[in-house]
Amino acid sequence: MRIHRISLREFRGVENLEVEFDVTGVTIVEGRNEIGKTSIADAFLHLLDMKDSSAATKVKEMQPIGRDVGPFVEAGFAVGPYQLVYRKRWLKDRLTELDIAAPAPEQLTGEAAHNRVIQILEECTDTDLFRALRYQQGFEISQASIGDAQSLVAALDAVAGGAGSGTGAGEGHDALFDRVGAERLLFFTPRGQVTVARKARAEQLIALEGQSRGIEDQIRGLEETADRVRQIDLELLGLRAEAPSAAEQIVVHTRNVREIEGLEHRLELSRLSYDAATAKQREAVAARDSRTVLVKAATDAANLLVTLDEAARMAAPGLEEARASLAREALAHETAKTALASAEQDALTIHQVVELLDLRLERDQLGERLGRASAAEGAIRAAEGFLAGCTLTDGLAREIDEAAKLHLVAKVRAEAGSPHLVIDVLRPIDVTVNGRARDVAPGSPLEETVSTEVEIVIGDVARISVSRPASPDGAVDDLAEATRRLDGLLAQGGVTSVADAHELGRERLRQETERASERRRRTDALRDLETPELEAKLGRAEERVTVLEADGAAAGTEGETLDEARVLANAADDRMRAARIHGEHCQTGERAAEAALRLFEDTELKRTIRLADATAEAERSAHALGEQRAVSGDDGLETALRESEAAVVAEETKRLDAEQSLTEGDPGTARALLENATGLQERIMRDIQAREIAGAEARAILGMVGHEGLADGLATVLAEQEELLRDVNAENRRAAAVELLHDLLVVKRQAAQLAYVGPFRDKINGYARIIFGHGVEVEVDPSTLEIVSRTLNGTTVPFALLSGGAREQFCVLARLACAALVSPASADGTPGGVPVIIDDALGYSDPGRLEALGAAFTAAGRDCQVIVLTCEPGRYRGIGGAKTMTLG
């Protein structure tokens, strides 16, 4: 579409305005504010859209305020092959007129004219794109909504090498895409999952398949049961046919076994007869043997009587002698026991004497030891008393000696060069030197070296002070110190002089020696005891002495020594042992005599008993023999024996004969056959019973389940199953088809969008390089065709973060690029595309950018119609070759 000219009358604030545009290139319409620049674009759109009969707000707003006139617009423009002049007046004196000059002259008015224009526009141009490419200042800086523009899609498609051309395809494709999407939602969720309804049908199909299989299994089971019943019936027939034969076998084998039992009975009888003959033979033998034994017993009993009588006679003297010997031995033993008692008494007496003497000696020794111990303990206590009071230890003594030596040295050193004082009293008088009384007598002068200041008081006569000259080496002080230390040590040791200290040391040593000596004495006296134990032991000795003496043991012991008493005691012991040995010897003799007598007496007693027994046995044997012989003589017994032996031989022959017959009858086999025949019959009866039960059970099952119409049920389920299967298959097939179509469309559309975006992006980049230089690139969204980001010299910035000026520049450039892309003429020379109208844009651009933008406008103007409306002519001076119209 190209706009050639437009006239406005009574349109908003515009009373009368006419503008002509370059059909290719840039037309700049300049004019001050409110002169009607924006109305030009609005008027053209209203001319196309609004019927003259419309009373819409938009139409009412066309009317100048306060004036009852009809807004009028007339435009000359080309669309495709059509050359049109189209005019309308609204509200007052409404008018619509259309003059078509080409391709064929045509004039229309009113509704027909309006509809014809609509038809031509729909046929040849993209009014949506035209609206989208209009840019108005004062609105938010926004990118053109050109993603859905049909003509842009077609143009991009053509530039991208696609097969599509013309207009209208884009909208149709998107609608188709939506319809495919809607169709897809019949089978899939938006996320591509199978719908719940389809899942439910698939599950229902599985359930039906399971159900039909279950019924088929049931029917199969029933058929098998019926077959089993038939099999059972056949088996029953067979078993019942076998039963009589089994019974007959039992009869035959029972008869055979009965015959065997007869033979066994006969054999048993034979055995009994044989056993009886044998028993009788044994009885005959036993009778004969018994007689023989009886005769022998009688004889033996008589002989034994004689033997026993003779033995009794022979034993009588020995018995008497044994009794006499025992009496003798008993007397001797008694005598020995008396002698032993006497000897033991003697020994006891003399041993008491020995003990008494021994105790007395011990008592004396213990007393003496106790005395010694007591004395030693007294001495020890005395020594320890001294030692406890003595403060002069060995160490202290050594210290005193050492101090004395030092004192002497100091003294010598002090006295060297010191005044020597000699005090010789003429009469006894007390002399003190430095307050200490000194022994001074006439003729025994006191000599003293003055080592320090000395104050001498002589009685009440004189006080003499002697001063010592100063000692240059401190010897006097040393002496004083030595003196003070020595005096201190002496005082510590409790002595007044070194000699006393020595004396006291010796005394202490002696006392220690004495204490040690006494301790040894006390130990010797006590030995391994302590004093209380020694005292207790002494007490016990004295007590025993007192007891013995009270028993009279001391009688007659006066003058006897212990040793003598011990000699006597030993003698008494010897006698006592001799008497004891003799007693024991006599006792042994007595016991031997007793044993010999018991032996004789036992022998005699046994013989007496045997004799009595033998007598009784002899009588009994004789009596029994007599009685038996009275019954049967000895010859009779022999005869009976011979007869019984013959009977045994005869019965044995019969028994062997019976055994032979039984063996030939084979009782084991006969009984086994009978047992087997009986078992066979029982088994047959059991089998019959088991099959009758199984058959009855199977028939009961068939009766219960067999006629419930399972076949009908199966058919019903199968019908439902097949119908559902058909539906599911058809549905799956449709689902597969729509899925394939949808997926393919998505893939192809994405590829197409990627192909579209290339030329569009290249066009924008071409214009952008004029403004931003060669380092600029933009990224375009394939679906919306909006600019996503700008990369300048390697730095990428999202579109939304660009400056207002840059964003506005890109919005204008994108519109120019779009218009340029859709505008090339078709093969027949018909200009394509739509004009791009820029209404007072680029207010945010600096002068440098405006100049570059002018170059971009010029470049775009070569491909499309660009109409710039502006109130600031200077803003667009950079557009070379532009036609400028100035309003007002």
Next chain:
Amino acid sequence: MKFIHTADWHLGMQAHFLPEEARVRFAQDRFDAVRRIAGLAHDEGCAFVVVAGDVFDSNHVSREAVARAIDALSSFTVPVFLLPGNHDPLDASSIYRTTTWADRKPANVVVIDEATALAVPGAQGVVVVGAPWLSKQRLGDPVADAYGVAASADGVLRVVVGHGIVDQLSPDRDDPSLIGAAGIRDALRDGAVHYVALGDRHSATEISGTDSGAWYSGTPVSTNYGETDPNEVLLVELGDGSCTVERRVVGAWIFETPDFDLNGEEDVQALEAWLDAVPSKPTTAVKLSLRGTLSLATSALLEDVLEHNRLTFAALNTWERHTDLVVAPDDADLAGLEVSGYVLETLTELRTDAAGTSEQALVAQDALNLLYRLAR
């Protein structure tokens, strides 16, 4: 002497492959056919009727089916001999052993339970010897013993009733339960029997070489696709050394499996004409075998034709296993579509993928159809 030879009633059969409405009518018509046979027997003055096996579709049909069968049998005015077949063997689960049957069975109905010569009540000079199936499986010629039994009934017309496949008609010659055709011919030639009434094969068929002495009567009501001469009973007349067999139609259900080559609108119209010409659509089930290549528009036309006729036929389906129909858009299809750009690319790729009959090609064809439908 006239009698009716029929078999394979399959009472209680539920044709699950039919839509529900047709299924109900189909099941009822089997009972109605029994009444039609009874009417025919009466009208033709038949002495008796033999049913050569498979009276019931199963021993496990519903109690209602048994009750309806008894009700239908009560319409016979002549003796009816029922032979248990492989579908309803006289085993422990047999319908004939139920108390319902025992208590309600019409008096003129005789279940042949063993191979003995049965006199026909009210008719002189004829015996019926049947060879019943006592279980689902048989291990020998089910009829062989009957010839001897029949031969023992001297001086009368002897009709043997059997059920099973005759060896000369069976593809499985090793099947132990086959009926020997030679045995039939021998028995007829020797005069041991005068007619052998067979059941199991649903198409009326004469056993070759028997001079009309041995027939399969076929089923009186067709049961499924693939039966060539169903819906008939045989009216048999035995005379002194003669046997004539007349086929009478008693059933109306037809199962058709026609083949069509569809390569254009004319072919689809021919198919439509064929469907229009079917005389009894409510009792006709059709399974179409379609081959060829159709454009999207013609395919849509075919769908319309089929959809319309489904409303009148008992069943109208395509036989998937025998259908090889390719749907591909032609230039005319595409001319009507204003597509370009990526949609055109999609269409082009789908056309490429739609070539052939692979599963993938079928999906692509369906997708093309869908695109065609949505883009129009």
